[in-house]
Each structure stands twice: as C-alpha cells, then as structure tokens.
Amino acid sequence: MNGPSLLSILDLAAAQTAGDPPAYLKFLPLVAMAVIFYFLILRPQMQRQKTLQQKIATMKKGDQVVTAGGLIAKVLKVDENTVDLEIAQGVKVRAIKSTIGEILPPGGNPVAND
Structure with missing residues (x-):
C-alpha cells in the first residue's frame, strides 16, 4: 500500500481529539448569551408592548394620550x-x-418609567 494505513489514521485522529473538550462546551457561551439576551432585552420589551396594546384596546373618549410623535x-x-x-x-x-x-x-403627568 502506498498510503497511510487505516490504523495510523485512527491513531492520529484519536490523538488529536483526546485533549479537545466536548463539542457542546464550545457552544455553551453562545447559548448562555442568547438566554441572557432574551431575559434582559426581548422579554421585557414584549411585556411592555403587550401592556400597551391592552391599554390601547381599553382606550375611551376623554382619555389623554401621547402619540408616537410626542403630541399630547x-x-x-x-x-x-x-x-x-x-x-x-x-x-x-x-x-x-x-x-x-x-x-x-x-389627573396629570405620566408615571416615570422604571
């Protein structure tokens, strides 16, 4: 045979992967960042939007509103x-x-955003 034998290829592959961490550990930081991004940014924004939509649905004559353009x-x-x-x-x-x-x-001014 002119090429490397099957055993030498397997030995080389085993030697290279013996010191590597498992593949799922490489993606763990990305998964953690995605979870943090969801809980700190996306979820609160979705909750604010949901409460605003509920308020708009119950809006009635006589209410004071602020438009997206800033008009009261x-x-x-x-x-x-x-x-x-x-x-x-x-x-x-x-x-x-x-x-x-x-x-x-x-009766007046909007509550400060918390």
Whole structure:
C-alpha cells in the first residue's frame, strides 16, 4: 500500500481529539448569551408592548394620550383602527391606534418609567 494505513489514521485522529473538550462546551457561551439576551432585552420589551396594546384596546373618549410623535392629545372618538384626537382647542386630528405611544393616567403627568 502506498498510503497511510487505516490504523495510523485512527491513531492520529484519536490523538488529536483526546485533549479537545466536548463539542457542546464550545457552544455553551453562545447559548448562555442568547438566554441572557432574551431575559434582559426581548422579554421585557414584549411585556411592555403587550401592556400597551391592552391599554390601547381599553382606550375611551376623554382619555389623554401621547402619540408616537410626542403630541399630547385628548381622545374624542375611538373607532376600530383610528382615533380622533384634539391636540388644541378646536384642532382635531385622526390618528391610527398603533401610533399611540402612551395613555396618561387621569389627573396629570405620566408615571416615570422604571
């Protein structure tokens, strides 16, 4: 035979892998980072978005809202997909519900974000 024998190839492969850690240990840091990313960033954001959607679903006439553009307005009428807002005395606009950024609590300023 001109090439290396099967036994010498197996011996060489065994010698190279004897000191290597198992393959799953190489991916453990990536899995850990993905879990940390999920619990510190993705999950809280999804919870905030869910609570905002619930607030928007219960929005009613007379509520004060902040639009995504930063306008503070009073709700005049709520439709299925749109909201009629009064941003100043006699100035009325129609906005899409999904552009509402926050619903202010009754009686004043929004609670500070924690």
